[in-house]
Amino acid sequence: MLDDRKLAVLRAIVEDYVSTNEPVGSKALAERHNLKVSPATVRNDMAALEEEGYITQPHTSAGRVPTDKGYRLFVDRLSQVKPLSSAERRAIETFLAGAVDLDDVVTRTVRLLAQLTRQVAVVQYPTLTRSTVRHVELVPLNDRRVMLVLITNTGRVEQRVVELPEAVEDARVAHLRAVLNACLDGCGLTSVPDLVADLPERLAPEDRPAAVTILSVLLETLVERHDEKIVFAGAANLAGADFSVGLRDVLEALEEQVVLMRLLGETSTDTPSALTVRIGSENPYLRGTSVVATGYGSGDNQLARLGVLGPTRMDYPVTMGAVRAVARYVSQILAAS
Amino acid sequence: MLDDRKLAVLRAIVEDYVSTNEPVGSKALAERHNLKVSPATVRNDMAALEEEGYITQPHTSAGRVPTDKGYRLFVDRLSQVKPLSSAERRAIETFLAGAVDLDDVVTRTVRLLAQLTRQVAVVQYPTLTRSTVRHVELVPLNDRRVMLVLITNTGRVEQRVVELPEAVEDARVAHLRAVLNACLDGCGLTSVPDLVADLPERLAPEDRPAAVTILSVLLETLVERHDEKIVFAGAANLAGADFSVGLRDVLEALEEQVVLMRLLGETSTDTPSALTVRIGSENPYLRGTSVVATGYGSGDNQLARLGVLGPTRMDYPVTMGAVRAVARYVSQILAAS
DNA sequence: ACTTGGCACTCGGGAACACAGAGTGCTAGA
DNA sequence: TCTAGCACTCTGTGTTCCCGAGTGCCAAGT
Numbered sequence: 001m002l003d004d005r006k007l008a009v010l011r012a013i014v015e016d017y018v019s020t021n022e023p024v025g026s027k028a029l030a031e032r033h034n035l036k037v038s039p040a041t042v043r044n045d046m047a048a049l050e051e052e053g054y055i056t057q058p059h060t061s062a063g064r065v066p067t068d069k070g071y072r073l074f075v076d077r078l079s080q081v082k083p084l085s086s087a088e089r090r091a092i093e094t095f096l097a098g099a100v101d102l103d104d105v106v107t108r109t110v111r112l113l114a115q116l117t118r119q120v121a122v123v124q125y126p127t128l129t130r131s132t133v134r135h136v137e138l139v140p141l142n143d144r145r146v147m148l149v150l151i152t153n154t155g156r157v158e159q160r161v162v163e164l165p166e167a168v169e170d171a172r173v174a175h176l177r178a179v180l181n182a183c184l185d186g187c188g189l190t191s192v193p194d195l196v197a198d199l200p201e202r203l204a205p206e207d208r209p210a211a212v213t214i215l216s217v218l219l220e221t222l223v224e225r226h227d228e229k230i231v232f233a234g235a236a237n238l239a240g241a242d243f244s245v246g247l248r249d250v251l252e253a254l255e256e257q258v259v260l261m262r263l264l265g266e267t268s269t270d271t272p273s274a275l276t277v278r279i280g281s282e283n284p285y286l287r288g289t290s291v292v293a294t295g296y297g298s299g300d301n302q303l304a305r306l307g308v309l310g311p312t313r314m315d316y317p318v319t320m321g322a323v324r325a326v327a328r329y330v331s332q333i334l335a336a337s
Numbered sequence: 338m339l340d341d342r343k344l345a346v347l348r349a350i351v352e353d354y355v356s357t358n359e360p361v362g363s364k365a366l367a368e369r370h371n372l373k374v375s376p377a378t379v380r381n382d383m384a385a386l387e388e389e390g391y392i393t394q395p396h397t398s399a400g401r402v403p404t405d406k407g408y409r410l411f412v413d414r415l416s417q418v419k420p421l422s423s424a425e426r427r428a429i430e431t432f433l434a435g436a437v438d439l440d441d442v443v444t445r446t447v448r449l450l451a452q453l454t455r456q457v458a459v460v461q462y463p464t465l466t467r468s469t470v471r472h473v474e475l476v477p478l479n480d481r482r483v484m485l486v487l488i489t490n491t492g493r494v495e496q497r498v499v500e501l502p503e504a505v506e507d508a509r510v511a512h513l514r515a516v517l518n519a520c521l522d523g524c525g526l527t528s529v530p531d532l533v534a535d536l537p538e539r540l541a542p543e544d545r546p547a548a549v550t551i552l553s554v555l556l557e558t559l560v561e562r563h564d565e566k567i568v569f570a571g572a573a574n575l576a577g578a579d580f581s582v583g584l585r586d587v588l589e590a591l592e593e594q595v596v597l598m599r600l601l602g603e604t605s606t607d608t609p610s611a612l613t614v615r616i617g618s619e620n621p622y623l624r625g626t627s628v629v630a631t632g633y634g635s636g637d638n639q640l641a642r643l644g645v646l647g648p649t650r651m652d653y654p655v656t657m658g659a660v661r662a663v664a665r666y667v668s669q670i671l672a673a674s
Numbered sequence: 675a676c677t678t679g680g681c682a683c684t685c686g687g688g689a690a691c692a693c694a695g696a697g698t699g700c701t702a703g704a
Numbered sequence: 705t706c707t708a709g710c711a712c713t714c715t716g717t718g719t720t721c722c723c724g725a726g727t728g729c730c731a732a733g734t
Contacts, residue, residue, distance in 0.1 A: 025697050038707055043698070061697050061714040101497055111592075139472045139488055147488060151476055157486060157496045160438055233592060235572055239585030248576030255448075255570055362726055375678055380727070398685045398726050 001052070008035065009045045010054055011078040014066050018315050023063030068280035068312065071290075075277050075316050082317040084325050088116065092329050099333065102126070102156055106231060109306065109330045114234025116322040119310035120250075122260055122293075125229040126303035126334065131156065133184045133192065138177040138214070143167040148217055152189065162217045165209045172207060176214065179203070189222055230260045234308075241311045244280075244288030250309075253286050264305040267295035273327070275320050280312040288312060292319050296327040298335030306330070338389070345372065346382045347391055348415040351403050355652050360400030405617035405649065408627075412614050412653050419654040421662050425453065429666050436670065439463070439493050443568060446643065446667045451571025453659040456647035457587075459597055459630075462566040463640035463671065468493065470521045470529065475514040475551070480504040485554055489526065499554045502546045509544060513551065516540070526559055567597045571645075578648045581617075581625030587646075590623050601642040604632035610664070612657050617649040625649060629656050633664040635672030643667070 012033040016024040026039040026046060035042065046064055049055045054070035057063065066074065084092075095112050099105040106123055113121035137149040144167055150158045183195055196215050200208045232254050243250060253259040262285050265276050278291045286309075293307025307323055349370040353361040363376040363383060372379065383401055386392045391407035394400065403411065421429075432449050436442040443460055450458035474486040481504055487495045520532055533552050537545045569591050580587060590596040599622050602613050615628045623646075630644025644660055 023697090027697080039697095040707055040709090041705090044706085047699080057698085059714060061695095061712085063697070134478070134484070135474075135476045137472075137474050137486070141471070141490075147471070149474070149486065149488065149494060151474075151484060151486065151496075153478075157494055159488070159494045236585050236588035236592065239583065239588060246576065248573050251573035251576060255573065360726090364726080376726095377678055377680095378676085381677085384728080394727085396685060396726095398683085398724095400726070 002048075005035070005037070006045045006049060007073075007078060008033070009042060010049055010066070010070060011074060013046075013049075013055060013064055014070065014074045014078070017065055018313055021313065023058055023065050025063035028063075068282060071279045071312065071316070072282070075279070075320075079317045081275070081324060082321040084116075084321055088322075089325065092116075092326065096329055096333050105330065105333060109326060110231050110233040113306065113308060113322065113326050114232075114237065116326065117308045117310070117319050118234075118237050119308040119314065119319065120232055120234045120237055120254065121306070121308050122230060122232045122254075122264060123306040124261070124264060124304040125231075126156070126297060132186055132188050134186075136177065136180045136184060136218075138173050138180070140168075140170045140173050143169070146173055146214070148214060148221070150218070150221060158221050160217050160221055162214050165213055168210045172210070176203075176207060176211060192222060193219055230257050230264070232260070237310075243311050245286060250286065250289065254309075259285055263291050263309060264293050264307055265291070267305060275324060276307070277316065277320070290314055290316075292316070292323050294323055294327045296331045296334075298331050303334070339385075342372070342374070343382045343386060344410075344415060345370075346379060347386055347403070347407060348411060350383075350386075350392060350401055351407065351411045351415070354402055355650055358650065360395055360402050362400035365400075405619060408616045408649065408653070409619070412616070412657075416654045418612070418661060419658040421453075421658055425659075426662065429453075429663060433666055433670050442667065442670060446663060447568050447570040450643065450645060450659065450663050451574065453663065454645045454647070454656050455571075455574050456645040456651065456656065457569055457571045457574060457591065458643070458645050459567060459569045459591075459601060460643040461598070461601060461641040462568075463493070463634060469523055469525050471523075473514065473517045473521055473555075475510050475517070477505075477507045477510050480506070483510055483551070485551060485558070487555070487558060495558050497554050497558055499551050502550055505547045509547070513540075513544060513548060529559060530556055567594050567601070569597070569646075574647075580648050582623060587623065587626065591646075596622055600628050600646060601630050601644055602628070604642055612661060613644070614653065614657070627651055627653075629653070629660050631660055631664045633668045633671075635668050640671070 009029065012029055012035070013024050016029065016032065026042040029035070030037065030039045030042050046055065049070070050057070050064065053067060054073060055064040056067050058065060092112060096105070096108055099108050102125075106125055110121045110123040113123070131152040133150065134153045135151040137147075137151070139147040139149065141147055141161065144164050146162050146164065146168075148160045148162050152158075179199070180196075183199060184192060187195060196218070199215065200211050203211055235251065235254065238247060238250060253263070263278075263283070265278065273295055276291070276293045278293075280290060281287050283289060283291060288311075289309055290312050291307055291309050292314075293305055295303075295305050297303030306327060308319060310319065346366070349366055349372070350361050353366065353369065363379040366372070367374065367376045367379050383392065386407070387394070387401065390404060391410060392401040393404050395402060429449060433442070433445055436445050439462075443462055447458045447460040450460070468489040470487065471490045472488040474484075474488070476484040476486065478484055478498065481501050483499050483501065483505075485497045485499050489495075516536070517533075520536060521529060524532055533555070536552065537548050540548055572588065572591065575584060575587060590600070600615075600620070602615065610632055613628070613630045615630075617627060618624050620626060620628060625648075626646055627649050628644055628646050629651075630642055632640075632642050634640030643664060645656060647656070
């Protein structure tokens with residue numbers, strides 16, 4: 001049904017439309033890409049492609065524009081991820097290398113990705129799931145209040161103020177801290193609930209109320225912050241682009257963690273570093289936009305996702321190349337720290 | 338030069354223009370606000386106001402629109418800050434009360450303010466300047482690397498990974514930690530540099546290289562993070578509004594910490610809780626936008642600034658009321674924690 | 675001295691219209 | 705199966721025209 005030439009025509013249409021933002025006609029197509037056939041022949045092929053739903057025409061007498069299905073075929077079979085220039089690679093490396101802590105790594109990454117792709121970049125903070133407890137700190141603020149600080153081996157720090165049910169002396173707080181650390185140090189975060197389950201019973205009765213309160217906050221922290229936090233950058237790049245959905249909707253989605261989470265999607269468990277591309281209406285949460293995302297993290301320790309969001313009419317090969325490259329570099333940085 | 342009626346006309350023009358977004362003519366004006374004078378009289382007043390530069394007309398035959406100078410007069414002399422409804426107050430209180438830590442307070446505040454004003458809200462993190470050291474923690478990551486965690490009485494936590502010049506045993510790290518805490522606990526952050534200046538000399542020679550490295554990172558953290566971090570929310574509210582400056586420029590400014598910092602402006606030292614209003618061209622960094630901001634923080638402890646950014650054509654009384662109310666509530670929350 | 679009604683003037687924006695140009699589909703011929 | 709030619713259909717643009725809102729000014733009224 002679709003011979004090689006028809007595919008070549010589709011590819012040419014996508015490329016031209018992406019670069020010019022104007023419906024592409026048979027004549028211009030036959031000229032610019034040396035297809036060695038006449039415009040009339042191209043027209044026939046276009047008619048066939050339209051019949052199959054890969055392209056469409058905005059009005060009766062205009063050129064053709066790819067449909068979501070057309071972009072899909074283009075991404076799957078007609079294009080290959082474009083690697084970055086060596087200058088870009090170096091820029092990435094030096095830019096990311098200057099990061100001082102996890103926050104900084106994430107901030108730099110999201111900005112870098114936005115600048116590189118000229119789209120909106122979205123980065124999820126590395127999940128706690130696979131990380132392990134490095135240290136638990138309890139700092140007395142006053143006799144009814146302590147600050148709980150949880151430090152993980154990925155460099156992440158979570159803090160919470162805990163209101164105690166009764167006054168507790170500093171010495172007993174220190175004792176609790178020692179017990180907690182003895183119990184949890186080096187353990188995976190996912191196993192924390194099991195490990196602390198019977199902890200109160202092993203304590204002196206007078207320590208139990210405080211311990212229970214603190215532990216419940218600790219568990220809450222683990223659950224609530226669990227792969228919740230997502231940041232974005234490059235909203236300014238939305239100014240030029242036109243989405244079929246309103247600009248307002250896109251901006252609203254960007255500020256909703258939950259929506260962003262869904263946009264980035266799930267990491268496929270078997271091939272975590274594979275690029276996910278969702279095109280236009282394939283994307284159930286924000287039609288009219290495309291998302292290119294991938295998992296990142298060190299080694300077999302898949303931690304989180306990052307990607308970019310842009311209009312359906314985007315340069316997929318370049319965007320995919322940038323996303324893949326950034327994901328690799330940031331994984332590398334994380335592994336080293 | 339400007340009698341009471343002319344001022345009333347100016348006020349009416351501002352109010353009408355803000356609510357309708359259309360140049361307001363003499364006839365509609367005389368009708369809607371019962372000025373008890375004829376349109377012709379109003380026209381004369383308008384001519385005078387235009388002469389003085391308070392209003393202008395987009396085209397020869399259109400109504401009048403306030404100039405920046407007109408808005409300025411309106412804000413300074415013709416309007417009064419509109420208090421929030423009691424329902425809004427309750428909403429603020431309950432929304433802010435649920436915050437679990439400083440991060441959460443700031444995030445909730447900025448979202449609340451955006452929603453309340455339907456503008457872009459901007460909140461600066463409370464400065465470290467006036468806070469005191471609650472605890473310093475050193476966590477060995479491996480023998481050449483420790484994590485430095487600084488906890489302040491405002492609930493803020495700063496962390497940094499420190500690369501040591503030589504391998505250091507855990508016991509010596511613990512010793513350093515004890516020394517640091519003994520030296521710094523409860524001290525104001527601004528006095529930290531003085532307090533640690535001669536610290537290395539008081540240590541055993543073999544501890545000095547590590548101590549120097551750690552201290553330099555500590556000082557760096559204090560300087561760099563010093564009132565740097567600013568967050569915003571409500572970018573979606575930009576979608577409808579029209580600025581004389583491009584939407585792109587506004588979005589770019591929002592992602593530039595430095596620009597945001599300047600937009601929020603300085604807190605006047607004598608009356609820190611005063612509302613700052615910068616209108617249109619008064620604002621040197623982003624013409625065509627207005628900023629309503631104020632300082633916030635507990636008691637005499639002025640900590641940081643918050644505010645909103647919107648088009649020059651905004652409802653100043655309402656916006657100012659919301660900014661003032663939110664600043665008060667968040668100050669209250671911070672004082673209590 | 676201010677206010678008011680009347681009046682001529684200006685200009686923006688919408689409707690109606692024509693037109694050129696790009697692009698298409700179809701058909702007949704190579 | 706490809707190509708050339710041709711008639712057709714649109715959109716976008718430029719032009720013209722006209723309506724109406726709004727103004728400024730002047731002369732009369734209070």
